[in-house]
Structures are given as structure tokens and as C-alpha cells.
Amino acid sequence: MEIAPKIYSLPAGRGEFMGLFPPNVYLVAGRRAALIDAGYGDPEAVGSRLDFIRNFSLAYILITHAHPDHIGGAEEFRRATGAVILAHPEESVSRAEGKLEDGQVLDLEGAKIRVVHTPGHTRGHLCFLAEEAGVLFTGDHILGLGTTVIRPHQGDMGEYMESLRKLLDLPLKLIAPGHGPVVRQPQAKVRELLQHREERERQVLDCLRRGIGDIPGMVREIYPELDGRLIPMAREQVLAHLMKLVKEGRAEEKDGGYHIV
Numbered sequence: 001m002e003i004a005p006k007i008y009s010l011p012a013g014r015g016e017f018m019g020l021f022p023p024n025v026y027l028v029a030g031r032r033a034a035l036i037d038a039g040y041g042d043p044e045a046v047g048s049r050l051d052f053i054r055n056f057s058l059a060y061i062l063i064t065h066a067h068p069d070h071i072g073g074a075e076e077f078r079r080a081t082g083a084v085i086l087a088h089p090e091e092s093v094s095r096a097e098g099k100l101e102d103g104q105v106l107d108l109e110g111a112k113i114r115v116v117h118t119p120g121h122t123r124g125h126l127c128f129l130a131e132e133a134g135v136l137f138t139g140d141h142i143l144g145l146g147t148t149v150i151r152p153h154q155g156d157m158g159e160y161m162e163s164l165r166k167l168l169d170l171p172l173k174l175i176a177p178g179h180g181p182v183v184r185q186p187q188a189k190v191r192e193l194l195q196h197r198e199e200r201e202r203q204v205l206d207c208l209r210r211g212i213g214d215i216p217g218m219v220r221e222i223y224p225e226l227d228g229r230l231i232p233m234a235r236e237q238v239l240a241h242l243m244k245l246v247k248e249g250r251a252e253e254k255d256g257g258y259h260i261v
């Protein structure tokens with residue numbers, strides 16, 4: 001499916017994906033082409049995408065981050081096309097032959113892709129901007145629906161929010177996320193996500209002010225109606241916020257709990 005001129009969303013298999021939205025794979029075509037992420041590596045999904053990719057001269061396989069639903073098929077595509085796998089140095093992507101850094105521009109001869117480093121979900125997470133079309137490929141930094149999981153020891157809430165703010169300055173027309181539908185009002189989406197995190201942070205601070213300094217207690221306050229299966233994830237999000245506040249000197253951890261500074 002063509003989501004913008006010469007930019008395609010490729011049919012993707014579900015792989016072993018359990019969530020609502022399986023990973024999206026995109027192709028940007030100039031005289032040479034780039035694949036954005038690679039989905040899972042199961043033969044059926046890879047085969048159906050390869051049939052389409054063979055119509056183009058694939059030069060690059062660009063990786064937003066090294067989670068299995070984004071890199072699983074990369075090696076298969078590399079072998080079938082000879083394209084080069086590129087990722088940020090902080091992501092461990094096997095077979096990556098080159099490293100990408102913030103601000104770098106890849107010329108596809110007819111389309112240019114700018115690399116935007118957006119740490120937060122992972123340390124080396126990248127977004128890719130198709131400059132002429134104003135399409136930003138966001139991997140797991142921004143999802144079509146819902147909010148990104150920030151795992152405290154894999155990602156960083158402070159960096160995540162900073163990386164969202166960074167996108168407010170970009171000339172965006174469309175967001176093509178790693179999961180879920182495309183977003184047609186990019187700036188409104190970025191602002192909405194920022195506000196959501198700022199609101200959570202206020203709630204966490206409010207708990208601390210009221211002397212609620214244990215994570216399970218905070219989750220009960222902040223997410224009172226939460227489905228039991230989602231509690232572990234909610235605890236991680238609260239911890240990610242607490243770690244941000246500790247880093248900023250606004251909270252401290254002592255005597256087995258968190259306290260306002």
C-alpha cells in the first residue's frame with residue numbers, strides 16, 4: 001500500500017506477535033530504495049515482502065531499534081538483496097555493516113532520508129525522516145495507537161520525553177509508526193504523548209507529596225481500575241518516572257521507598 005508518493009507499507013505477517021498491532025515494515029523508493037525495519041523473520045512474512053521488494057533496487061535496511069519484531073527479517077532481506085543493514089551503534093543488531101548517527105542523510109537518488117536519534121524506548125532508537133514527503137518513521141518511539149513502554153533498565157523516561165520534544169521542530173506531514181495505523185496529525189500526536197507523560201509525572205509527584213512512596217501503592221493510586229494483567233507494566237512505567245525524578249534531583253530513594261526532595 002502506498003501511504004505517500006513512493007513510500008509503501010508492506011504486507012506483514014503477525015509472526016509470534018501477541019499484541020493488537022503486528023510490526024509495520026516500510027519501503028522508501030528513489031532510484032535506490034530503503035527498507036525501514038524488517039518485521040519478524042518467519043518465512044511466510046519474509047517471502048511475501050520479498051516479492052514486492054524485488055521490484056526495487058534495495059540499498060539499505062534501516063533499523064529503528066534491535067527488538068525482535070523489528071529486526072527478525074533483516075538477515076533474510078540482506079541475503080536476498082545484498083542491501084546493507086544500518087543501525088545506531090548502541091543497538092546490537094547482528095550483521096549491521098554500518099552505523100547511523102543523528103543528522104546523517106542518506107541519498108536514495110530521488111528521496112532523502114534523515115536520521116533522527118530518539119533515545120528513550122531504547123538507548124539507540126532511531127526515527128527516519130523521508131525529507132521530501134515529510135513522513136517520519138517512528139519505530140516504537142511513537143505508536144499508531146496507545147503509548148510506548150519505557151522499560152526502566154532498557155530505556156529512559158527523561159530521554160524519551162526529550163526525544164518527543166525534539167520532533168516538534170520537524171516539518172512533518174505523516175507519522176508512519178512501527179505498530180498501528182499511520183498518524184495524519186503528527187504534531188498534535190507528539191504534543192498529546194508529551195502531555196500524557198507530563199500528567200503521569202505530576203501524578204507520581206503528587207503521590208510522593210502525600211507520602212505514598214512505594215511503587216505498588218502508587219500504581220493503585222494512579223491506575224485504580226487497571227486490569228490485573230497490566231499491573232507489572234504499570235509498575236515499570238511508574239519506576240521509569242521515579243528514576244527520571246531521582247536523576248533530576250527531584251526525588252530520592254531511601255529506606256525502601258521514594259521521597260520528594
Ligand SMILES: [Zn+2]
Nearest residue numbers: 065067121140
Ligand atoms: Zn521495541
